[in-house]
Amino acid sequence: MTLELPVPADDHVGLLLDHLDAVLLSDRLLDAGSGRGGTSFTAHRRLGCRVDGVSICLRHRLLQ
Numbered sequence: 001m002t003l004e005l006p007v008p009a010d011d012h013v014g015l016l017l018d019h020l021d022a023v024l025l026s027d028r029l030l031d032a033g034s035g036r037g038g039t040s041f042t043a044h045r046r047l048g049c050r051v052d053g054v055s056i057c058l059r060h061r062l063l064q
Contacts, residue, residue: 013042023047030054 016039023029027049031040034053044051 013039014046017043017046020047023049025049028052 025048027047029040029043029047029049029051031037031043031051031053034040034055035057037053040051040053043049
């Protein structure tokens with residue numbers, strides 16, 4: 001599965017990730033309110049660690 005975010009959204013996520021302290025491959029991040037998981041996928045691609053996404057939106061949860 002390939003996920004491509006619109007450039008502005010990806011840039012926004014990148015700015016957030018740039019402000020994280022050092023993240024190790026053994027770390028886990030929580031993406032609360034992850035929706036379709038765009039931030040989770042981007043964080044995993046950039047940082048390499050495991051990312052858990054949580055969403056209460058049934059429509060987004062059914063996309064898994």
